[in-house]
Amino acid sequence: MGFLNKFFGKTTDKETIQMSNVKLAIIYYSTSGTNYQLAQWAAEAGKQAGAEVKIFKVQELAPQSVIEGNPAWKAHVEATKDIPVATPDDIVWADAIIFSTPTRFGNVASQIKQFLDTTGGIWFQGKTVNKVVSAMTSAQNAHGGQEQTILQLYTTMYHWGAIVVAPGYTDPSLFAAGGNPYGTSVAVDQNNQIVGDKQAYQAAVAHQTKRVITVAEWVKKGIQ
Numbered sequence: 001m002g003f004l005n006k007f008f009g010k011t012t013d014k015e016t017i018q019m020s021n022v023k024l025a026i027i028y029y030s031t032s033g034t035n036y037q038l039a040q041w042a043a044e045a046g047k048q049a050g051a052e053v054k055i056f057k058v059q060e061l062a063p064q065s066v067i068e069g070n071p072a073w074k075a076h077v078e079a080t081k082d083i084p085v086a087t088p089d090d091i092v093w094a095d096a097i098i099f100s101t102p103t104r105f106g107n108v109a110s111q112i113k114q115f116l117d118t119t120g121g122i123w124f125q126g127k128t129v130n131k132v133v134s135a136m137t138s139a140q141n142a143h144g145g146q147e148q149t150i151l152q153l154y155t156t157m158y159h160w161g162a163i164v165v166a167p168g169y170t171d172p173s174l175f176a177a178g179g180n181p182y183g184t185s186v187a188v189d190q191n192n193q194i195v196g197d198k199q200a201y202q203a204a205v206a207h208q209t210k211r212v213i214t215v216a217e218w219v220k221k222g223i224q
Helices: 001-009 013-018 034-048 065-070 071-079 090-092 110-117 120-124 146-160 172-176 198-223
Strands: 022-026 052-057 096-104 130-140 185-187
Touching: 001 052, 022 034, 034 052, 034 130, 034 198, 052 090, 065 071, 071 198, 090 120, 090 185, 096 110, 096 146, 096 198, 110 130, 110 146, 130 198, 146 185, 172 198
Parallel strands: 022 052, 022 096, 096 130, 130 185
Antiparallel strands: none
């Protein structure tokens, strides 16, 4: 077991206990709840790892009339009305950020892009430098552009001067969840339900989150 932990970069219980004082912001956009579910899994894992965790949604841009015409979308908006909307100040606050976004033609949702476009001010002040970041995504089929979506988001992170922490193949859970080395990704069916073993995806999200926190801890200690 110790060999596997070393080979896959998996943290031990002792190492997990030592992960503390990392401020983790989980920033998502979701229409029907899939990426909110991923964000919740990440938040749970982050808290278990000892991080201070906050979940934020990005500002909705769709007209209310469009939302009203989609029962699942309307229900999700109502269910998450108390989740705070992300601002650039939340990026400044965080040591680490995990983004979760639906795939939109191989790119991030426009709501996520609009939020990223508001971070120019903190970028100019150097306040995005050395933030530890990672990303997750969903699409309606297994080859719907998930990998490309995450890579597109990471392009912005390189401009930020952030430290991108992808899961790679650092844990067996990644293979069970489809093997996306850039970040956890899921497919959903016509009823907006995750296709496949939800426990496998949750385990992959947990590993990705703990990996992000581990690296953020290293970076924070190094800077201090």
